[in-house]
Amino acid sequence: RRFTKQEARLVSSLMEFFKEEKEGGARISVRRPAERLAAATGFSVTTIHLMYRDPESFPEAGEPESRTRLPVCANDPEAIAAIHAVMLSMREARKSPSLRSLYARLTTEYDFPYHMATMHRALPRIGYELRPRRTYGEYIKEQDFAKRQRTVYLTRLRHYRAEGREIFFQDESWVDARTRTKMRWWNDEVFGEDTEKVVSGKGQRSILSGVGSAKSGWLGGWDSFFCSHKVTQVHDDYHKDMNATVFNEWLTSKVIPLMPDRSVLVVDRASYHLVRTPETRPPAAKNKKDFLVWLREHGVQLLDSTGRDWTAESDETILSRAKADGTGGINRAELERLAQENLPAPIYEGQVLVEGANRDLKYLILPTHHPELNPIELMWGRMKGFVERNNTTYNINEVEALVKEEFLRVTAEDWAGCERKAMKYEAMYWDLDQQDEDSEEEEKS
Secondary structure, rough: OOOHHHHHHHHHHHHHHHHHHHHOOOOOOOHHHHHHHHHHHHHHHHHHHHHHHHHHHHHOOOOOOOOOOOOHHOOHHHHHHHHHHHHHHHHHHHOOOOOHHHHHHHHHOOOOOHHHHHHHHHHHHHOOOOOOOOHHHHHOOHHHHHHHOOOOOHHHHHHHHHOOOOEEEEEEEEEEEOOOOOOOOOOOOHHOOOOOOOOOOOEEEEEEEEEEEOOOEOOHHHHHHHOOOOOOOOOHHHHOOOOHHHHHHHHHHHHHOOOOOEEEHHHHHHHHOOOOOOHHHOOOOOHHHHHHHHHHHOOOOOOOOOOOOOOOOOOOHHHHHHOOOOOOOOOHHHHHHHHHOOOOOOHHHHHHHHOOOOOOOOOOOOOOOOHHHHOOHHHHHHHHHHHHHHHOOOOOOHHHHHHHHHHHOHHHHHHHHHHHHHHHHHHHHHHHHHHHHHHHHEEEO
16 A cells, blocks of 8 residues: 555654664663653654544544544543542532542542543533523422413413404613713724723612503604602612502503503513502511401401411400410411411502593503513614613713613614514424423423
8 A cells, every 4th residue: 555654753753762772772661661662653642642542542444533522531531530530529528620630539539530621621522511501580480480470471472362352562771971981992903091980889879660562663753651760769679669550650640641541551561560550469468466457457367276266356356366376366376377378469550541441452461570572672682782881971861872872762663573572482482392391291290
């Protein structure tokens, strides 16, 4: 066969090595074969060991070299078993392994023979990947109550769309006076030294609230958009700067009158969206008297643990006879149990305002921690990005002017694009929930 230049060079190197040994004697002891072979071939000792231990990982003559050659320890069953054992041990101890801590335990507990860099390269090959921890929102989405909320929301939303109703999405957000980009292009030779003054804090905050749909765009234009920096205190969570009174007033004056008949208003689960009507609120306090007053107002029959009916007794009699150990009357725990068992279905103030307008309007609540189902979130990202790129004065009035400038650029087509993205998530969650239901039915059967 025809030999390659690489093979010829290797033979030439070996011949030179043996000639030198003939003339000057062996430079390296025959008891050190790897070092002798490295000196003869010009390869490193590490490469010699790699070729000896795993010759099959190298390509055939004429075959292109693989760029993903398997690390040696990824072929070593003992090394793989040691890595799995240490990883599992650290997982059970709720510790987050780093490369250094993993390698330290491998070398001390299992006499691990490989270098840390080799171990690092082997980890993806044996199934490990470095992934971010789940966020709280991702965790909540997997809980049964969130799945139930999502199923109810998607079922009603699909029903409303089938009826031909226009779907309006509402949400709140915020911008700070000192909103700006975190990164920028800079060249010291062109611009000189960076002397921009950096001010601590976020400055004044402006609360934003809007409503829009794929058909109408922003509902009512800028006149119906809520944009105000008149808040008493800036909090890390902008929801604390909004309340039910402000929201309900804005809803009544700026939103509901402009909504077309038979349309739907979708809101998230912010606390001020879910303020119950007085008739459906649970007991506000946790003492026996307040529980008893609430039960009386809702006409609940007062049955204690023995089945005795105390409804006809006076409040003074019930409260005076109640004991902490449950004897002699209805104690606090029993009153609380009765209240929990007789809680009315929630009716929200915003729901009453929307659905009480006698125009066949609907109030629909998003599942918790599902912002991707609300297309207005993409609008907030667009508006904040514009403010960040163009905010040069760090004045709240100028920031609100930038918000308005970008607001007026948004069209119904922009809204439609955002809603299409949200609908992709709707379809994904719908399929996932249907698969979960099918799996549960199979387990029961």
